[in-house]
Amino acid sequence: MSEATSPAPTPRILVVDDEPDLREIYALTLIREGWEVAEAAGVAEARALLEQSGFDVAIVDMRLRDGEGMELLAWLAAQRRSERVIMATAYGNAATAVQALKTGAFDYLTKPVDLRQLRLVVRSALSLGLAAAVAQTRPAPALQALVGDSAPMRAVKDTLRRAARGMAPVLIQGESGTGKELAARALHELSNRCAGPFVPVNCSAIPEHLLEAEFFGYRKGAFTGAVNSHDGFFAAAAGGTLFLDEIGELPMAMQAKLLRAVQERRVRAIGETAEAPVDVRLVSATHRDLARCVAEGSFRQDLYYRLNVIDVTLPALRERLDDLPQLADALLARIRRDQERPALRLGAQALAALGRHDFQGNVRELENMLQRAAALAASDTIGADDLGAPAGAAADRAPTPAAERAQLGPQLSPELPLDLPAYLDQVERAILLDALRRTRFNRTAAAQLLGLNLRQMRYRIERLGIRDDDAR
Ligand SMILES: Nc1ncnc2c1ncn2[C@@H]1O[C@H](COP(=O)(O)OP(=O)(O)OP(=O)(O)O)[C@@H](O)[C@H]1O
Ligand SMILES: [Mg+2]
Structure with missing residues (x-):
């Protein structure tokens, strides 16, 4: 980094538009901000200028005399250029805006361009340079909270890193308890908006008649009971990230209002005459299959399309059992701190029992189970018995047959001294048998459950001398 006394270089912005009048208005607005x-x-x-030197930001119109703005965007993306591209799109043309974001544009503006919005968006793009410089000197700590190195978790983290570079709306899907909120927070912390607020909103927890007031705010006296003016979520999240959790629960009438805000990038508080430009990064989450909600008519297709520009799907815990030891470790570390029990640990049998459990409630269920077991354990070592029945997280679901299975498993007793290789073989055998039973002896499916490929599965089955009738 440069020393505090040396002035930061003046940001350089390239404006590409075939209308001279528009170029002039943009240029004057940007120059007034002190930018070149x-x-x-x-x-x-534009290409000739870009080949001569680099810029921080390029504002590019869609339709140009000698070609399409999108070509220029694709060219910059293919060259892995560092310019943040802001596309100017026609009002109401969702398809081009979404396509631009998917092609790698940092953000887009709708024409006629609102000059306040122009300043906001360019400012936001410029602060990215700063964030990127900081991020280079420090590995992303935000992702460390999201434990897991299995292939599906690595893919999730890659997408979050990529999404953090721009303003494209992100939709996070996944079963209950898979870490959607954690992922949303990680995304915010990775982005150039990390210094701004992260505002989580549970769409299912707000009474329908209050939704508009809560989202957009209201002025004093706008309605009976509005004794003071009140900022909405959009205002509260300005400069940061607005996290719309359980978006699938938003009633239709509110979906229409949210769509308008996203389209126009302006919101108006109730009782207010002027609209304010929106300066938020939108991240939504749902445990529902939103595409199906669209097909069934309970969620607007156009809103889905706008919110789902980048899609992140968190894997269920059963799809990433490889991560179980690491997850148990991380959650236990948290429990050790919270319960002030520095010596708390998980016994080998307990870990093996977790491997056999059917986690309908995903990481949250694992966390609840460990918390409960920690409280129940007579000593500082959590045993398989302490894990007992599944924790109450899944009260609305059919009880899982974990306890039953735990009893079917071999009685392992790791008393020291112990023949470790033989003991581990026993544990491995129990896990393989369990996976085979669950998949009705389909080796490919069983291998998948355990994060193995078929060859590795066959090798282990052979090594441990497992026969199909062992699993019956
Ligand atoms: N990959 C992970 N690493 C560490 N902890 C995790 C991970 N995923 C989830 N957790 C923990 O599990 C709990 C549930 O996570 P979170 O609230 O993010 O889930 P969710 O997907 O939003 O669930 P829901 O749909 O029920 O709201 C939290 O305590 C969270 O810290
Ligand atoms: Mg959640």
């Missing part, structure tokens, strides 16, 4: 501006009238001219 270069202008190009078309694709060829």
Whole structure:
């Protein structure tokens, strides 16, 4: 980093539009902010300038005399250029805005361009340079809270890192307890908005008649009971991230209002005459299959399309059993701190029992189970017995047959001294048998449950001398 006394370099912005009047208005607005501006009238001219030198931000119109703005965007993306591209799209053209974001645009503006919005978006793009510089000197700590190195978790983390570079709306899907909120927080902390607020909103927890007031705010006297003015979620999240949790529960009438806010990028508080530009990054989450809600008519297709520009699907715990030891470790560390029991640990039998449990409630259920077991354990070592029945997280679901299975498993007693290799073989055998039973001896499916490929599965089955009738 440069020393505090040396001035930061002046941000350089390239404006690409074939209308001279528009270029001039943009340029004047940006120069007034103290930024340096270069202008190009078309694709060829822009490329010539870009080949000569780099810019921090490029504002690119969709339709240019000699080609499409999207070509220029694709070219910059293919060259892995560092310019953050802001596309100017026609009002109401959701398809081009979404396509631009998917192609790697940092953000988009709708025409006619609101100059306040222009300043906000460019400012936001410029602070990204700063965040990127900081991020280079420090590995992303935000992702460390999201424990797991299995292939599906690595894919999730890659997508979050990529999504953090721009403003594209992100939809996080996954079963209950898979870590959707954690992922949303990680995304915020990875982004250039990390210094701004993270505002989580549980859409299912707000009474329907209050939704509009809560989302957009209201002015004093706007309705009976509005004794003071009140900021809505959009205002509260300005400069940061608005996290719309359980978005699938939003009633239709509110979906229409949210769509308008997303489209126009402006909101108006109840009782207010002026609209305010929106300066939030939208992240939504749902445990529902939102595409199906759209098909069934309970969720608006156009809103789904706008919110789901980047999609992150968190794997169920059963799809990433590889991560179980690491997860148990991390959750136990938290419990050790919370319960002030520094010596608390998980016995080998207990870990093996967890491997056999059917986690309908995913990581949250694992966390609840460990918390409960820690409280029940007579000593500082949690045993398989302490894990007992599934924790209450899944009260609304059919009881899982965990306890039953735990009894079917071999009685393991790791008393020291102990023949460790033989003991581990016994544990491995129990886990393999359990997976085979669950999949009705389908080796491919059983291998998948355990994060193995078929060859590894066959090798282990052979090594441990497991026969099909062992599993019956
Ligand atoms: N990958 C993970 N690493 C560590 N802890 C996790 C992970 N995923 C989830 N957790 C923990 O599990 C609990 C549930 O996570 P979270 O609230 O993010 O789930 P969710 O997907 O939002 O669930 P729901 O749909 O029920 O709201 C939290 O305590 C969280 O810290
Ligand atoms: Mg949640």
